[in-house]
Amino acid sequence: MDSSFVLRQLFGGLTLSFILVLVALGLSVIFGLMRILNMAHGEFFILGAYVVVWITSAGGNFWVAVLAAPIALGLAGYVFQKGLLRALQRDPNVALLVTWGVGMIVRQTLQIIMGPAGLYVLSPFPGSVSVFGMQYPLYRVVMMGISAGIFVLLVFLYLRSRFGLRLRATIHNREMASAIGINVERVAATSFVMGSSLAGLAGALVSPLIPVAPLTGLTYLIKSFFIVVVGGAGHLLGTLAGGIVIGGGESVFQFFVNPVMAEMLVFFMALVIVGIRPQGLIKV
Amino acid sequence: MIGLIPGLRKKLAVQGFVLALVVGAAIAVLPLVLGRFHTELLGTYLTYSFVALGLGVSFGYCGVISLGQFAFFGVGAYTVALLVTRVAGFGLEHVPLLVLTGTILAGLFGFLVAYVSFFLKIGSLFVLVTITVGILLQKFTIAQLDLLGGINGITLPRWIVPGPGGGFLRILIGILAVTFLVLWLAVRAPFGKVMAGIRDAEGRVESLGYNTILIKSFTFGLSAAAAGLGGALYAMLTGFVSPSVFGFVQSFNAVIWVVVGGLGTLVGPLLGTVLVNFAQFYLSAWLLNYWTLAVGLLFIVAVLFFPRGLVGTISRPETNRQADLTGRSLRRGQEKRR
Numbered sequence: 001m002d003s004s005f006v007l008r009q010l011f012g013g014l015t016l017s018f019i020l021v022l023v024a025l026g027l028s029v030i031f032g033l034m035r036i037l038n039m040a041h042g043e044f045f046i047l048g049a050y051v052v053v054w055i056t057s058a059g060g061n062f063w064v065a066v067l068a069a070p071i072a073l074g075l076a077g078y079v080f081q082k083g084l085l086r087a088l089q090r091d092p093n094v095a096l097l098v099t100w101g102v103g104m105i106v107r108q109t110l111q112i113i114m115g116p117a118g119l120y121v122l123s124p125f126p127g128s129v130s131v132f133g134m135q136y137p138l139y140r141v142v143m144m145g146i147s148a149g150i151f152v153l154l155v156f157l158y159l160r161s162r163f164g165l166r167l168r169a170t171i172h173n174r175e176m177a178s179a180i181g182i183n184v185e186r187v188a189a190t191s192f193v194m195g196s197s198l199a200g201l202a203g204a205l206v207s208p209l210i211p212v213a214p215l216t217g218l219t220y221l222i223k224s225f226f227i228v229v230v231g232g233a234g235h236l237l238g239t240l241a242g243g244i245v246i247g248g249g250e251s252v253f254q255f256f257v258n259p260v261m262a263e264m265l266v267f268f269m270a271l272v273i274v275g276i277r278p279q280g281l282i283k284v
Numbered sequence: 285m286i287g288l289i290p291g292l293r294k295k296l297a298v299q300g301f302v303l304a305l306v307v308g309a310a311i312a313v314l315p316l317v318l319g320r321f322h323t324e325l326l327g328t329y330l331t332y333s334f335v336a337l338g339l340g341v342s343f344g345y346c347g348v349i350s351l352g353q354f355a356f357f358g359v360g361a362y363t364v365a366l367l368v369t370r371v372a373g374f375g376l377e378h379v380p381l382l383v384l385t386g387t388i389l390a391g392l393f394g395f396l397v398a399y400v401s402f403f404l405k406i407g408s409l410f411v412l413v414t415i416t417v418g419i420l421l422q423k424f425t426i427a428q429l430d431l432l433g434g435i436n437g438i439t440l441p442r443w444i445v446p447g448p449g450g451g452f453l454r455i456l457i458g459i460l461a462v463t464f465l466v467l468w469l470a471v472r473a474p475f476g477k478v479m480a481g482i483r484d485a486e487g488r489v490e491s492l493g494y495n496t497i498l499i500k501s502f503t504f505g506l507s508a509a510a511a512g513l514g515g516a517l518y519a520m521l522t523g524f525v526s527p528s529v530f531g532f533v534q535s536f537n538a539v540i541w542v543v544v545g546g547l548g549t550l551v552g553p554l555l556g557t558v559l560v561n562f563a564q565f566y567l568s569a570w571l572l573n574y575w576t577l578a579v580g581l582l583f584i585v586a587v588l589f590f591p592r593g594l595v596g597t598i599s600r601p602e603t604n605r606q607a608d609l610t611g612r613s614l615r616r617g618q619e620k621r622r
Contacts, residue, residue: 037411087588092408093349097543097587100351100536105580112573218532222419225412260420260427267416275404 004134006255011131013251015140015209018147021243022202024224025154025236026195032171032234033188036088036095040080040103042221044073044196048203049212050110053119062124062208069204070197077196081189103217110214118211143205150201151240158236167191171234223247226270232280241281246270296472307461314457315450323453325565326558327521330456332357332534333557334514336541337460337467338507340553343542345471346503347483348398349411352418353538356394356508358530360386360515362425365438365525370431376443383516390512395505402497415532422530437526445523456517460554463510468550470506479503540583546593555594 027041048069055065080102088095125138158164169177170187178184203217210216223246231242249269253262273281315323335353342348363386368374374382401413425432432438446452470476481489482496490496519525537560545556560579568575586593592603 035408037409093347094587094591096349096411097539098584101580101584101587104536104583105577108573108576108580112577222412222415225409226416229406229409229412258427260423263423264420267420271401271404271406271413274406274409278405 007132007134008136009251009254010248011136011140013247015144016251017243017247018144018151019202019206020220020224020227020247021151021240022147022205023199023220024227024231024239024243026198027221027224028228028231028233028235028239029167029171029191030195031228033167033174033191034085034089034095035092036099037092037225038195039096039100039221040106041099041195041199041224042217042219043103043106044077044199044217045203045220046110046212046214046217047076047106048073048200049121049207049210049216050114050203051200052121052204052207053114053212056121062121066201066204070201073200073203074193074197076200077193078189080196081192085189085192103221107214107217114214116214118213118216120211121207123208139208143209146205147202150198151236155236163187163190226267230270230273230281232277235280238280245273245281303461303465307457310457311454315453318450318453323450324521325562327453327456328518329558329561330453330460331514331518331521332538332541332561333460333554334463334517335511335538336545336553336557337463337550338510339538339542340545340547340550341467341471341479341510342504342507343539344547344549344553345476345483346479346500348500348504348507349539350414350504350507350535351411351539352414352416352532352535353507353511354529354531354535355414355418355421356390356511357515357518357534358421358425358525358527359390359393359508360512361519361525361529362432362438362515363389363512364444364516364519365440366432368440368444369438379444379520383513383520386516386519387509387513390515391505391509394508394511395501397508398504399497399501402500415535418530418532418535422527422532425527425530433526435527437524440519440523440525442523444520446520452521456521459513459517463513464550464554467506467510471550475499537579540579540586542593543583543591544586544593546595546597547591549593549595552593552595559594 023041023045026044027038030036030038030041051069051072052062052065055068056062084098084102088098123137123139125142127138128135129138129141130136131141158167166177166182166187169180169182170184174184177187227239227242227246229242230245231238231240246266250262250266253265256262257265314326318326335357338356339350339353342350364382367382367385397413397417398410401410406413426435428434471479478489478494478499482494482500486496515529518529538557541556541560542553543556544560545554546552564575564579567578571578590597592600596603
């Protein structure tokens, strides 16, 4: 096993982590705010990728599609929370089952319209660059840059803006936030839309790297959930740490054991981390 | 305990009598009425209904929701398949032993998964653990080409597979009735009251001195054992197991059966499984891909507007507006939230 292989593996794991963190952020905020496990979040993600498939196959530009995806999914998230969120807040079990039902409908609709097979999107940057002395696909590097930029933007929003302040207050203590005049319903609705939009963006960004299939969203949903669990719900930096632990852990374990075992180890690791630090890795 | 409450013993006697009558009639009549094809179909669905029964107990009575219940079904199925193909010397007289082994292993596995998770304070995120366990087991089985047959699965020897005819269906109904009775006793016993207490207010039950982690894990183990029993019987009935028995989609379908049938009852999951599966069989030929779409919609409508399910709606329709999925009063829930 030469060092460039190790580096490539680690780098691959890192790319995946970046995308997973974007997906997990939405889940994390929604879970932190409302204690709702949004089981349809993976479908928002894969719909973002399908938006790119649709627009580029109609002759549109890739980057236009990447911009369109978060807008479209944000709108979808708005409709979703407008229609169902009130009913969902009744009971976490109801929320879990209903969002799963919605995800099921989206998956099946995609299967009927687009077929079950994976579709591919051409990379807008087919070339590769030299990173630490090894050749690496240019698009992956660009994608990581964009994801990192968005994350920094979000951290700034979370820590420095008025909305971020209200959001943190609501996550910390919903009753108290409501008592001092924060419209917690609106904070929840806005966060839900932003989370959906982020998932759509992540899906759009990752679309050239994965087969876009109706069931892909599900795999990402479960991985993102573990990031949320490990990182602590509603904490941005925790989510980042969770993403690095889960994504990085998997690529490290893959050196030693087969992929299935690696996944199992990551799962056990997540369980143990939750046991040791139930409040999440980092608490901001 | 039962005798202390006047009138209850009589009610129980009546219910027991009705149950015995239904089971007796089913055993006697069903194989005669149904053709060979439908006998086999019903048999398969009845093995599924073990999963639903277990889920009905752990979700409906104890509030522990699982989206990976078919993982335990798979453990039961693979245990039987592995024992008869990889270990020599088993004969027909060992079948009860084999089935029992599958049941116990699945139950132990379920107990362990639940105990570790609850011990690590995973709480409401346990549902993620169940999904992951199901998916990982399936992947693990696919990867183990030598021992577990990989994606090709394991074909069971002919001697263990029951021939055509109603005999196996009769045995199946009998085992189902016994399982039903055991679970029914569990939820009716004082233990069942503790389970319901955990569902409604876990903190209070814990304050009363109960080890809620142990009780929840035991309930989950019981439910996993029921699923394992179903899986063991399924392996015999179909004579073939493949990684798809751990089916992620099936696991969620099980939740649909239970919710449509009615949570907080035991008849509900049973009825839900048989009805939804037969509906699927007939309607999917006609609706094709739209069937899953229809089920998704039906499921959302059921959760939002008929949370008490078929059985709950028929017996007490007004509770649909007053209670949530597991029959907990909504008004009290709102008070707690404020």
